[in-house]
Amino acid sequence: MIAALRERVRERAPNLSTAAWLYLFLRAQQRRYARAGADPRPPRELVEASPNGAVLRLRDHELADLRFQLGELAASQKLDEIAAFLDRVAAIRPRAVCEIGSAAGGTLYLLTRVAADDAVLVSIDVDLPAHVAAARRRLARADQRVVGIQGDSHAPATVDRLRAALAGRPLDVLFIDGDHSYAGVRGDWERYAPLVRPGGVIGLHDVHEDYTTSRGAVTAAISGDVPRFWRELGAGLRTEELVADPEQDGYGIGVVYP
Numbered sequence: 001m002i003a004a005l006r007e008r009v010r011e012r013a014p015n016l017s018t019a020a021w022l023y024l025f026l027r028a029q030q031r032r033y034a035r036a037g038a039d040p041r042p043p044r045e046l047v048e049a050s051p052n053g054a055v056l057r058l059r060d061h062e063l064a065d066l067r068f069q070l071g072e073l074a075a076s077q078k079l080d081e082i083a084a085f086l087d088r089v090a091a092i093r094p095r096a097v098c099e100i101g102s103a104a105g106g107t108l109y110l111l112t113r114v115a116a117d118d119a120v121l122v123s124i125d126v127d128l129p130a131h132v133a134a135a136r137r138r139l140a141r142a143d144q145r146v147v148g149i150q151g152d153s154h155a156p157a158t159v160d161r162l163r164a165a166l167a168g169r170p171l172d173v174l175f176i177d178g179d180h181s182y183a184g185v186r187g188d189w190e191r192y193a194p195l196v197r198p199g200g201v202i203g204l205h206d207v208h209e210d211y212t213t214s215r216g217a218v219t220a221a222i223s224g225d226v227p228r229f230w231r232e233l234g235a236g237l238r239t240e241e242l243v244a245d246p247e248q249d250g251y252g253i254g255v256v257y258p
């Protein structure tokens with residue numbers, strides 16, 4: 001009897017120690033996310049551009065070595081452009097924010113820095129597994145709530161889930177950076193822009209043409225059809241264009257003031 005019990009413990013010990021290691025590892029990750037969430041510094045002090053200028057990485061918080069597909073917390077943004085956009089967002093101290101296209105979570109994190117202490121921030125992405133959404137909930141600052149929605153932004157069910165998260169509030173800020181095809185960005189505009197209140201702020205990322213379109217060169221930038229949609233959208237709206245360098249390959253934030 002005792003020998004059989006000993007044998008069973010011996011068999012299961014490796015599984016138990018793996019489970020314990022995984023638990024402790026995930027707890028440590030959660031604590032690191034929570035520390036980044038509690039960091040009071042302004043956006044410009046929290047991130048730095050990668051050497052090739054393609055992405056913004058988080059400073060100091062050691063979120064770069066996360067495993068299990070959490071990946072690195074980063075934003076595909078030009079620092080001067082997103083910082084200028086965040087200044088406009090901060091000026092209205094939004095309580096309801098939505099971004100379409102979370103990718104590596106960097107823009108969501110930056111938005112939490114400038115939203116109101118009690119804001120709800122909804123991040124929509126077709127690829128946002130539950131464990132990633134759970135980690136990103138911890139990026140919330142003060143009494144904020146971060147809600148991740150995994151779904152196609154064009155699906156009516158996704159819009160319904162956003163409305164449920166907002167519980168009747170209009171959006172103060174919308175950042176569109178999802179599907180960059182013409183139908184895709186147009187669909188996001190038509191579905192989500194009407195949810196933003198007058199006096200709010202809407203950002204569209206990648207309004208500047210990439211070299212693939214402007215120079216016939218294949219590069220990593222992917223503005224897609226957003227610049228064309230942006231040019232058409234301008235008429236009749238109060239807009240502003242944030243582009244760090246007119247010669248750059250893609251990027252650029254188009255701002256609309258509804």
Ligand SMILES: C[S@@+](CC[C@H](N)C(=O)[O-])C[C@H]1O[C@@H](n2cnc3c(N)ncnc32)[C@H](O)[C@@H]1O
Nearest residue numbers: 075076101102103107125126152153177178179
């Ligand atoms: C350019 S990345 C977003 C970058 C991010 N905002 C940043 O600056 O770091 C585009 C993201 O949109 C998501 N996406 C593309 N089409 C989508 C759709 N129809 N619905 C929801 N998300 C979509 C992709 O999965 C991807 O993560």
